[in-house]
Amino acid sequence: MVTTPSSNGLERLERVRASLSRAQTRARRELIIFGIAFGCGLFLMPILIWMVGNRMLGPYTHGQNLHAGPFALLGDFLLGLFHGSLVFWVVALGPALLLLIVRVLYALIRALPAIRSGL
Numbered sequence: 722m723v724t725t726p727s728s729n730g731l732e733r734l735e736r737v738r739a740s741l742s743r744a745q746t747r748a749r750r751e752l753i754i755f756g757i758a759f760g761c762g763l764f765l766m767p768i769l770i771w772m773v774g775n776r777m778l779g780p781y782t783h784g785q786n787l788h789a790g791p792f793a794l795l796g797d798f799l800l801g802l803f804h805g806s807l808v809f810w811v812v813a814l815g816p817a818l819l820l821l822i823v824r825v826l827y828a829l830i831r832a833l834p835a836i837r838s839g840l
Contacts, residue, residue, distance in 0.1 A: 758817040766812050767791070767798040 771781060771791040783789030783797070801809035 754820070755817055758820050759814070762813040762816045763799075763802075764795070766815060767795045770794070770812070 768791050771794045775781060780788045781790075781794050783793040786793065798809060798812070802813060
């Protein structure tokens with residue numbers, strides 16, 4: 722089969738387009754996963770912290786309110802994030818960081834047999 726320069730160029734262009742499409746799909750998937758993990762860190766983690774703290778330490782007090790609920794803690798948590806407190810940001814980014822650590826460890830474990838066979 723004889724290929725003309727234009728058909729060869731079109732095939733190359735199609736491969737580049739397909740590669741970019743896969744990259745965009747992967748980037749979009751990663752952003753969605755990070756967004757879900759970050760959302761859990763913003764809203765689910767403070768509620769879980771309130772639940773455990775309420776059971777183990779007693780009710781959460783918010784100023785003069787001795788029995789403030791989980792939304793008072795969530796409000797204080799979001800205010801701490803707004804003020805830039807490192808502790809609050811660690812809690813908010815915790816699920817995303819945990820996910821990142823698990824992925825890195827998984828990649829290292831998968832690469833370990835390939836590294837050993839190369840030695």
